Amino acid sequence: MEFEFKPEETKILGEVRAFIKAEATPDMLEESLSIGYCYGGKLGREFIKKFAANGWLVPSWPAQYGGLGASAVLTFAIRDEMAYHGVPSIFVAAHMAGPTIMHVGSDEMKKEWLLPIARGEVEFALGYTEPQAGSDLSNVTLRAVDKGDHFLLNGQKTFNTHSHVADYHWLACRTDPDVKKHRGMSMMIVDLKSPGITIRPMITLAGWQTNEVYYDDVVVPKKNLVGEMNKGFYYLMAALDFERMFPAGGYRRIFEQVVDHVKKTVVNGQPLSKNPLVRQKLAQIAIELEAGKMLYYSLAHILDSGQIPNYQASMQKAFATETAQRLTQTCMEVLGLHGQLKSGSKWVPLAGRVEHQHRWSVVESIYAGTNEIQRNIMALRGLGLPAA
Amino acid sequence: MDFNLNEEQLMIKDAARKFLAKECPSQFVRAMAEDEKGYTDQIWQGMAELGWMSLLIPEEYGGFGGNFLDLMTLIAEMGYAALPGPFFSSVVLGGLTVMEAGSEVQKKEILPGLATGERMLSLAWTETDGSYAPEAVRLTADREGEEYVLSGTKLFVPDAHVADILITVARTGGKPTDISLLLVEAKSPGLAIAPLVTMGGDKQFEVSFDRVKVPRTNLLGSNNGGWPVLQKILLMAAVAKSAEMMGGTERIMELVLPWTKERVQFGRPIGSFQAIQHHCADMVIYKDTLTYMVYQASWRMTAGLPFEKEASMCKAWVSDAYRKFVALGHQVLGGLGFMEEHDLGLYFKRAKAAELFFGDPDFHRELVARQMGL
Numbered sequence: 001m002e003f004e005f006k007p008e009e010t011k012i013l014g015e016v017r018a019f020i021k022a023e024a025t026p027d028m029l030e031e032s033l034s035i036g037y038c039y040g041g042k043l044g045r046e047f048i049k050k051f052a053a054n055g056w057l058v059p060s061w062p063a064q065y066g067g068l069g070a071s072a073v074l075t076f077a078i079r080d081e082m083a084y085h086g087v088p089s090i091f092v093a094a095h096m097a098g099p100t101i102m103h104v105g106s107d108e109m110k111k112e113w114l115l116p117i118a119r120g121e122v123e124f125a126l127g128y129t130e131p132q133a134g135s136d137l138s139n140v141t142l143r144a145v146d147k148g149d150h151f152l153l154n155g156q157k158t159f160n161t162h163s164h165v166a167d168y169h170w171l172a173c174r175t176d177p178d179v180k181k182h183r184g185m186s187m188m189i190v191d192l193k194s195p196g197i198t199i200r201p202m203i204t205l206a207g208w209q210t211n212e213v214y215y216d217d218v219v220v221p222k223k224n225l226v227g228e229m230n231k232g233f234y235y236l237m238a239a240l241d242f243e244r245m246f247p248a249g250g251y252r253r254i255f256e257q258v259v260d261h262v263k264k265t266v267v268n269g270q271p272l273s274k275n276p277l278v279r280q281k282l283a284q285i286a287i288e289l290e291a292g293k294m295l296y297y298s299l300a301h302i303l304d305s306g307q308i309p310n311y312q313a314s315m316q317k318a319f320a321t322e323t324a325q326r327l328t329q330t331c332m333e334v335l336g337l338h339g340q341l342k343s344g345s346k347w348v349p350l351a352g353r354v355e356h357q358h359r360w361s362v363v364e365s366i367y368a369g370t371n372e373i374q375r376n377i378m379a380l381r382g383l384g385l386p387a388a
Numbered sequence: 389m390d391f392n393l394n395e396e397q398l399m400i401k402d403a404a405r406k407f408l409a410k411e412c413p414s415q416f417v418r419a420m421a422e423d424e425k426g427y428t429d430q431i432w433q434g435m436a437e438l439g440w441m442s443l444l445i446p447e448e449y450g451g452f453g454g455n456f457l458d459l460m461t462l463i464a465e466m467g468y469a470a471l472p473g474p475f476f477s478s479v480v481l482g483g484l485t486v487m488e489a490g491s492e493v494q495k496k497e498i499l500p501g502l503a504t505g506e507r508m509l510s511l512a513w514t515e516t517d518g519s520y521a522p523e524a525v526r527l528t529a530d531r532e533g534e535e536y537v538l539s540g541t542k543l544f545v546p547d548a549h550v551a552d553i554l555i556t557v558a559r560t561g562g563k564p565t566d567i568s569l570l571l572v573e574a575k576s577p578g579l580a581i582a583p584l585v586t587m588g589g590d591k592q593f594e595v596s597f598d599r600v601k602v603p604r605t606n607l608l609g610s611n612n613g614g615w616p617v618l619q620k621i622l623l624m625a626a627v628a629k630s631a632e633m634m635g636g637t638e639r640i641m642e643l644v645l646p647w648t649k650e651r652v653q654f655g656r657p658i659g660s661f662q663a664i665q666h667h668c669a670d671m672v673i674y675k676d677t678l679t680y681m682v683y684q685a686s687w688r689m690t691a692g693l694p695f696e697k698e699a700s701m702c703k704a705w706v707s708d709a710y711r712k713f714v715a716l717g718h719q720v721l722g723g724l725g726f727m728e729e730h731d732l733g734l735y736f737k738r739a740k741a742a743e744l745f746f747g748d749p750d751f752h753r754e755l756v757a758r759q760m761g762l
Contacts, residue, residue, distance in 0.1 A: 001457060001687045002390040073389050259760060279757035286756055287701045294680030298391045305392075315673055372662070378672055379665030385648055386660040 009074045016056055016078055020085045023047055029086050036208040036360075037089045037250065040123045040165025044088040051087075052120035057094050060303075065102065065110070066118025072303035076245055076296060083249030092162055093117040093124040097170045100187070100239045104227035112223075113189070125162030125192065127171035127213065128236070130155070135373050137172070138182040138233055142215060144173040151175075151188065151220040153196075157213040161367075163199055164211055168192060176230050185232035189224045206360035240369070244313045245299065246320040248292050251327050254357055255285060257350050258331045265349075272334065281330045288323045295319050311382025314374035321364035321371060328354070328361040391680060397461040400443075404465035407438060412469045414731045420472040421589025425550065427473030436505030441479055445487070449499035456624070460631040460686040467635025470734045472590065474508055474547035480628045481546070481621070482509020485555050489569060489609035489617045498553070498571075510551035512542040512572075512595055513618065520622060520747055522564040522615055527597060529558035529570060534604050536560075536570055538578075538597040548574065548581045548593035555608060556597070557618065565615040569608040576600045588737040623696060626703035626746040627685045633710040633742050634682045636735045637675040643732055644671070644717045647724070658720075667716045674713040678706040697759040704752035707743040714739045 005013065028043040035041050039048060051057065052066075060075040061067025068074075082089040098117045101109055116122045133139040142155030153173060163169060169190040176184030192199070196218035202210045227235055259282055262272040272278050295316045302309045331354045332339040343352025365371040379385045393401065411431050420426050435441065444459045445451025459480075466475065479502065486498050486509070501507030517524040527540025538558055548554060551574050560568040572579065578600040584592045609617055648659030648668060658664050685702040688695040714736050718725045725732040743749070 001392065001394065001683060003684045003687050005389065259762070263762065273762040276754075279762050280750060280753050282762060283704070283753035283756040283760065286760055287705050287753070290684075290698070290701050291677040291681055291705055294391075294677060294684060297389050298676070298680060301389050301391050304389075311669075311672065312676075315669075315676065318669075319673055319677065372666065375666040375669035376662060378669035379659070382672060383645060383668055385645075385665050385668060386657045388656070388660045388662070 005073065005077065006071075009071065009077065012056075012059075012070070012074060013077055013081060015054070016081050017085075019051060019054070019056075020081070020087055023050060024085060024087050032086055032088050034208075035165055036161070036206065037083070037086065038162050038165060039088040039091045039094075039120075040162060040167075041088070045120065045123075048088055048120040052118060055118075057091070057120055058098060058118045061098070061102070061114070061118060065114040072300040073297060076247070076300040079245060080247040080249040080296070083247040084253050086250065086253070089247065089250070090162075091123065092126050092166065092170055093122055093168075094120070096126065096239055096244075097124045097189075100235050101226065103238070104231070104235055106227075108223065109226070122168060123162070123166040124168045124170040124189070125160055125166035127157050127160055127163070127169040127190070129157060129159045131158050134159075135370055137236065138185065140172050140174055140185055142171070142173045143177070144175050144186060144188065144220070146175070150222060151225070153188075153190070153215045153218040153220055155215050157215075159202070159210050159367075160213050161208075161210040163192060163213050164201065164209060166192060169197075169213070172232055172236055175232075179230070182233040184230055185236075186229050187226035187232040187235050188220055189226065190218065190220050194218050194220070205362055206356065208360070241309050241313050244317070245296065246317050246368075247296065248289060248320050248323065251324045251357070252289055254331065254350075254353055255282075255289065255327055258282070258334060258354065261350060262334060267336075278334055281334065285323075285327050285330050288326060292316075292320050292323045311378040314369070314377040315382075317368060318365075318371045318374040318378075324364045325361045328357045332358050391683065393457075393461060397458060400458055400461045401465055403438065404440075404462055405468070407434065408465060408469035408471060412471050414470070414734060417470045417472055417734055426547075426589070426591040432473065432505055435475065440475065441483075441505045442503035444479065445483060445499050445503045449495055450503045451499065452503075456689040457683075457686045460628065460682065463628050463631045464635035464638075464682075467632035467738075468639045470636070470639075470731075470738060474510070474550055474591075476628070476632070477510040477546040477551065478502065478508045480625055481511035482551075482553070482555060484624055485509075485511060485569065485617065485621050486608065488620060489614070494571070494608065507553070508547070508551045509553050509555060510545060510547050511557070511621070512545045512548070512554045513557045514544045515541060516543055518543065520751065522567055525557050525559050525567050527556070527558050529556075529560050529568060529602070531560075531604075532601075536602045536604065536607070538570065538572065538600040538602060540597050542595040542597070544584070545581075545593045545595045547591050548595050549583070549591060554579075554595065557614060561612050563612075566612045567614040567618070568611050569614040569617060570602050571606040571608055572597075572600060572602050576602070586741065588734075588741045590738075590741065622746055623699035623703075624689065626752065627682065627689065627695075627699050629742050629745055630678070630682045630702050630706035631686065633706050633739065634679050636710065636738065637671075637678065637713055640714065640717045640732065640735055641671065641675065643725075643730075644668070644720050647721055651722075664720055667720050671713050671716050674709040674716075678709045678713075681705050697756060700747075700752040700755040700759070703747055704749040704756065707749045707752075710739050711743055 028047050031041040031043045055068040058067040059070035060072050062069050144151040144153045171188045171190050175186040196216040198214040200212040265272045299312050299316050338349045341348040342355050439452050442451040443454040447453040483502050529536040529538045554572045556570045556572045578598040580596045581593045586592050649657050651658045681702040685698040688698050
């Protein structure tokens with residue numbers, strides 16, 4: 001048993017921290033916040049390319065693909081550090097598509113994509129959800145027809161969060177409509193600048209943009225098929241187990257700011273931090289963050305032991321996101337009437353971060369597989385309960 | 389990072405699981421809850437032969453020289469089997485306190501007997517306030533010549549009926565933390581015990597001290613120096629109690645999961661209903677988080693690192709999570725688990741007692757708040 005980082009991990013984390021402090025400009029952080037910490041903004045790309053030159057974007061990848069061959073623990077720790085500091089920390093190419101390409105992609109595909117991904121030169125957008133394929137992802141209908149030397153794609157995606165800032169679509173599509181649903185899906189990489197693609201913004205409660213993406217006779221080269229035809233659903237499911245992590249760093253930062261705020265804020269003649277209820281609530285959140293940290297790094301430890309997580313990735317997602325919501329709720333309670341004030345308002349505390357987080361936190365238990373779906377996975381896969 | 393038990397700990401776990409499966413089935417647990425003494429000499433002897441009482445005691449005092457994580461592994465198995473008896477009071481509360489505060493002479497005098505299971509200790513701390521705060525210690529120990537004279541009442545003293553020595557927490561000065569620890573022979577004149585009837589059937593006592601005379605040399609640690617010792621012992625006991633709860637989660641999963649597959653309603657096993665699946669998933673979340681919280685705090689104690697914050701976080705989280713975990717188990721088992729003859733009830737009762745002992749979640753959250761600088 002060991003609950004501390006190894007000395008070499010601590011050393012690299014120190015370097016990562018120092019790099020972020022030195023290189024993350026207020027403008028870049030502002031841009032990062034404005035697009036929900038997704039990778040793809042202009043300033044964010046400049047920052048991440050420099051960052052990635054150290055191998056820090058994909059530390060656990062082998063050196064030949066631009067990584068450091070480092071532990072999953074270090075990878076997870078760096079992600080958490082990035083989230084904590086508000087730099088771009090949601091990567092589809094580096095953290096979701098890349099590992100799948102590494103596991104199932106052809107040599108040609110690995111050669112074409114992995115190094116540019118590791119260097120931060122390209123970013124993908126997840127192209128999974130459709131109007132009739134949310135939690136039931138096997139219901140994807142965007143159709144890809146094999147035209148001999150290319151695929152021809154028609155259909156619609158929705159809630160595709162990254163697609164207005166990314167370069168490529170990491171697309172789940174229907175390649176065989178005549179078999180059982182999950183046996184007729186394929187994964188493809190599609191250039192988002194392809195003729196026939198239309199991206200329409202959908203604005204969320206958090207003010208951030210997600211998108212509808214329409215495909216109208218879009219031509220996709222054959223070489224952009226990921227792995228084998230009609231195996232897409234299985235790749236997609238397997239990808240949920242690899243390098244899937246929900247760092248709490250961003251929320252922890254806000255929490256620390258609120259803890260600091262209550263020490264300085266006098267209410268009813270005493271610092272808010274001396275109110276026993278406030279103390280209880282904040283301590284409870286600190287405890288939940290600690291429990292969440294355990295799940296986060298235990299997931300990394302499973303990967304470092306050479307095992308594939310079973311239910312643990314789903315558990316970490318559910319716990320981290322629900323902790324985030326409770327944390328936000330507690331922060332709002334502690335701020336009281338001031339909590340509702342938006343950034344720019346005269347009396348706003350903490351630059352409106354908590355108010356914004358309150359709106360954003362709604363989606364935590366919904367995106368990336370609702371927490372109900374995560375619990376289904378835990379029960380069916382982790383505990384072997386009977387399927388309905 | 390490494391979240392796993394090591395080889396030695398896995399061996400401890402395996403051996404304990406086997407021994408207790410044989411010696412401590414749930415019928416035994418039930419019988420001992422009714423029994424006045426609460427355990428048998430036979431099982432105590434068996435535990436001693438396996439070296440359980442000596443596990444944590446250093447080799448120079450006749451022990452095995454294991455570490456806190458080893459002990460946690462063992463205690464978790466006791467939690468799994470809901471083992472009754474004075475192990476916790478004697479070895480954890482008594483042994484740790486002597487190891488922490490005792491002089492060389494006292495350790496040599498007490499620990500070897502503790503290691504063989506022949507001598508038993510307990511800790512008499514809480515009083516009628518039912519509080520672990522220093523102000524709540526009102527039992528006085530007044531110096532009269534070469535003796536301390538103790539007067540007052542202790543409550544919730546575990547296993548006082550079999551303890552040879554009660555480590556008694558006494559007020560020796562006017563400041564709240566002017567507290568001393570005294571080794572009191574349980575058979576001392578003026579000392580009387582009366583059993584408390586507890587929900588879990590574990591043996592707790594009211595112990596009254598009517599001018600009980602104790603030689604000065606029985607002072608454990610320094611005069612007025614008891615409080616820092618108690619603060620540390622409280623946290624270690626809190627984590628040990630948490631380990632006991634952790635063990636309980638393993639057993640309860642075994643009680644609950646088969647039922648979800650066997651029990652058929654509306655023509656399907658109830659485990660195929662998402663409502664049940666989500667309850668079970670939440671049980672896993674509680675189980676895994678509380679396990680790692682116990683591991684982390686125990687590991688820090690073993691590694692000699694500061695553990696105050698992690699120990700309090702552990703006790704607060706584990707107490708709450710275990711209670712909720714048991715409640716979900718009840719919900720899945722339905723009326724069956726509400727029956728006195730179902731084993732889940734044994735764990736349900738212990739869960740509440742464990743939550744209250746050595747600081748409840750509110751108490752430990754307040755300690756965490758202090759650690760956070762609030």
